[in-house]
């Protein structure tokens with residue numbers, strides 16, 4: 112059955128002399144692995160469209176489960192040129208593609224998350240010194256959309272409200288803050304300063320909060336990266352490339 116949708120190209124590899132294999136994170140079907148026949152030989156629209164991090168309009172023929180879907184049309188809607196002019200921003204884009212590709216299942220669409228991803232790719236190129244905070248904003252949106260939203264205002268274990276005066280203890284495995292009474296049972300957490308704790312709440316509540324206010328990128332990303340690492344089950348491969356500016 113032939114179907115049209117939009118999607119972000121998150122992985123491309125050669126399949127044979129004449130075809131390419133692409134992973135496209137689509138609005139309607141979630142992560143799709145598609146075969147593009149003639150993608151290399153013909154220098155067709157495929158050649159241009161199937162570039163990593165391109166936002167495309169595509170037509171696929173969906174096969175039965177187990178068989179590979181066929182990509183029969185692809186046109187670039189947006190190529191994020193600003194992103195590709197700066198290495199830190201480009202690495203942030205590759206990182207985003209890794210999280211979408213490795214952290215989600217096939218055929219599990221999340222249109223809100225896709226919109227978040229496209230918005231982040233639009234912002235990365237111009238974010239400058241706020242790039243780390245913009246990445247953190249996307250990480251938090253992803254965790255929220257997939258059911259791993261960090262709990263910051265109440266203790267994960269007992270539900271008691273968190274009071275900054277008692278020390279702010281964040282635990283990535285627990286998925287949020289731990290109150291003093293529950294701390295003894297939860298080793299391996301980290302203490303946050305009040306600015307970082309507030310910043311995390313602002314970023315969770317407001318998708319444009321990264322644009323203003325204190326940056327605190329490095330300290331914020333220590334928290335978001337630990338949450339991402341726990342969610343993914345390992346440290347993302349691109350993480351070392353982000354650490355210079357996080």
Ligand SMILES: [Zn+2]
Nearest residue numbers: 266269290293
């Ligand atoms: Zn507690």
